[in-house]
Amino acid sequence: MLYFYLWIFVQIVLESLPISSSGHVLLLEKLLSSSFFDTHGLLSSLAVQQKISFFIHAPSALIIAVFFFKDWFFLLQNYKTLYPYIARIIGYSAIANTITIAVYGIKHTLALNTQLFLPWGFVITMLLLLTLYWVKDRTEPMTWSKAIVVGLMQGCALMPGISRFAATYVAARWLGLSARRGMQVSFVVQFPLIALASVFGLVTMPRNVRDMLFSIQVMTVIVAATFLAYLLLQWTYNLACAHKLQRFSWYMVVPFLISLLLV
Numbered sequence: 001m002l003y004f005y006l007w008i009f010v011q012i013v014l015e016s017l018p019i020s021s022s023g024h025v026l027l028l029e030k031l032l033s034s035s036f037f038d039t040h041g042l043l044s045s046l047a048v049q050q051k052i053s054f055f056i057h058a059p060s061a062l063i064i065a066v067f068f069f070k071d072w073f074f075l076l077q078n079y080k081t082l083y084p085y086i087a088r089i090i091g092y093s094a095i096a097n098t099i100t101i102a103v104y105g106i107k108h109t110l111a112l113n114t115q116l117f118l119p120w121g122f123v124i125t126m127l128l129l130l131t132l133y134w135v136k137d138r139t140e141p142m143t144w145s146k147a148i149v150v151g152l153m154q155g156c157a158l159m160p161g162i163s164r165f166a167a168t169y170v171a172a173r174w175l176g177l178s179a180r181r182g183m184q185v186s187f188v189v190q191f192p193l194i195a196l197a198s199v200f201g202l203v204t205m206p207r208n209v210r211d212m213l214f215s216i217q218v219m220t221v222i223v224a225a226t227f228l229a230y231l232l233l234q235w236t237y238n239l240a241c242a243h244k245l246q247r248f249s250w251y252m253v254v255p256f257l258i259s260l261l262l263v
Contacts, residue, residue: 005218006032007025009224010028011053012060018245019163020166023162023259031258031262048206052205055201056222058195059225072188092144095144095147097151097192103158118259119260122259123161125162129249139176146175147189149175154190
């Protein structure tokens with residue numbers, strides 16, 4: 001069970017950082033023996049692993065809903081006057097996620113061996129974050145064309161090692177959005193996708209696996225990871241607003257070197 005607990009913890013916690021949670025999970029798999037993963041034979045199936053991975057996005061969806069509560073609750077309170085703005089937000093998210101789903105379909109149709117890409121995914125994340133040193137602080141509005149670009153960047157982040165957070169945030173900043181708006185776009189755009197994915201994972205996974213996930217031990221790990229992830233999101237939000245998120249680029253050298261040795 002050790003690896004299973006670590007897998008869940010790392011996946012949830014690192015979603016709040018622009019360093020690729022999925023890439024770090026792959027590193028964890030390579031560092032630990034595969035025997036750590038198979039909990040009484042329940043998790044030997046790759047399909048079951050994927051459904052669990054989908055489900056543990058639920059804490060991230062909850063964190064986003066709570067963290068940006070003031071923003072979306074304000075919109076709900078004033079929906080009669082702000083409905084055109086609300087409709088645009090929904091439209092932007094729909095466009096971005098449709099593109100992401102399309103990229104996901106292409107990736108699986110081609111059946112690419114993406115694990116070999118892991119070190120270079122970390123390099124791409126590092127380079128993306130490095131560009132924040134040169135981005136100018138602007139406050140331009142979100143547009144349909146910008147939503148398409150954000151969707152493409154989110155789709156590219158399906159490759160291991162490329163941080164979805166970093167890719168979408170950096171894209172938003174270079175498209176002229178402020179640091180605060182860039183954080184909102186990066187997380188709110190993905191919210192419907194991960195919320196639906198978590199429901200899909202929960203509904204389609206075998207009952208015995210579902211029972212294991214809702215055991216006291218696993219739920220304790222999930223709650224602890226969720227609490228820490230919320231605190232980390234607050235920290236990264238403050239770093240972004242202070243124009244310091246690019247500092248994570250130097251950290252990316254560490255997973256790059258480790259993955260280069262393991263792949």
